Amino acid sequence: MSEVATTTGPAGLHRLGSTPTCSDYAEVTAVRAQHPAAIAEAWARRRRRSTVTGSDRxxxxxxxHPARGALAVGSNPTAMSSRSDLLDRLRTALANPGVDGVLATSDILEDLLLLGALEDKVVFxxxxxxxxxGASFELDDRMTAATASWTIDAGLNGAKMLCRVDLSDPGTLNMMTACAAAIDELAAGGSIAMLxxxxxxxxxxKVRNDLSPDAVIKSMHIIQGLGSTSAYTWLKLPVVDEMERVMDATTMPTLLLGGDPQTAPDETFASWGRALEIPSxxxxxxxxxxxxxxxxxVATAVDTAVNLVR
Incomplete structure (x- = not known):
């Protein structure tokens, strides 16, 4: 991918403009082993962009998902096991000019960063x-990946938190307390909290999510009240029945999540298209x-989704 790289630095690290890039996954590993400080340098030099531009969508x-040990897609329990395959798919998606950016854990983000795939992209x-x-403590979903301070310092647009509320599980309170603190810290740094x-x-x-409209609405009211301010709070919601009524439960900017594909692609894309007509x-x-x-x-699926958004 680095045909236009002009110089070579430590551990095979090239420079594409002002940002270090690697040409393949072996180089990524070499940089991690021999020049790990290059990752912070790459974050500092990365061309950033505002979260909302142009069409505002x-x-x-x-x-x-891999960081939770959730590697399955549909009936394939190991679909996401290969990191190189996952990165190939992400790079294909990010190469589409209609894709604004990516949400991932730091390990994946930094692989993409070193490969030059995050230039001018929104990053969560x-x-x-x-x-x-599957863990006994699954609903005690503590902060074990990126921190709010790292998110802000690295120049990311924001951070995402999964907020599963089980009224019978005391781990829910730990999650809510941690998320509230993170929301405050992100807001203080001017970064989005995606809940x-x-x-x-x-x-x-097995933990199951209730996707009935009333359950989604109740979860929204509980979670959007976290933190001292909601100025930088966005929501990430599933597409469910009665989406107009669901969206009437919030004024927060909302992105729709896709989830594990369980329906035919045409049906999935059609449901997204209907929900995207709702102004919020x-x-x-x-x-x-x-x-x-x-x-x-991947390229065709991404292009179909882009056309729905645009």
Whole structure:
């Protein structure tokens, strides 16, 4: 990818303009081993962009599931196991000029950064990944990934928090307390807090999210009240029935999430298109549905989603 690189620095690190880039995954590993300070340098030099420009709608790809041990897509339990394959798919998505940016944990973001894929992109970190999929403590979803201070210092647009509320699980309070503190810290730095609320419960030992309209509305009211200020709060919501009534529950800018693809692609895209007609919906933030489509054609899936947003 670095055909236009002009100089070579430590550990095979090239310079594309002012930003260090690697040409392949072996170089990324070499930089991590031999010149780790290059990552902070790359964040400092990266060309940044405002969150909202142009059409005011956003198309964001998401890839923070692996840090929770959630590697499955549909019926394939190991779909996201290969980091090089995931990065290939993310780079294909980010190469589409209609894709505004990416949401991921720091390890993935820094791989993309070193590969030069984050220039002029909106970037969101992912914060609370402590609720490992299937763990007894899954709903005690503490902050174990990016911090608010790192998000601000690295020049990211904001950070995302998963906010699953189970009224029978005491871990929910730990999550809410941690998220409230992070919202305040992000707001103090002028960064967005992207909150993803659900009402959740255990069914046969597995955490399930209630996707009924009333449950989504209740989760929104609980979570959008976190923190001392909501000035920088956005929501990340599933597409459910009665989306007009759901969106009447908030004035927060909202992006729609895709989730694990369970329906036919045409049906999924049609539901997104209907929801995008609601004024307070500001775009899509989608991961597995676009990165692992049933026909494995990432470019076409991404292009279809971009056309819906634009």
């Amino acid at each position: 956003l198309m964001i790809v998401a890839a923070d 970190s992912s914060m609370n990944r402590g609720g490992l999929a 993803e609320p659900f009402l959740s419960s255990r069914v046969d030992g 919906v500001r775009g899509l933030i989608v991961g597995r549905t676009l990165l692992y489509p049933s026909d494995d054609d």
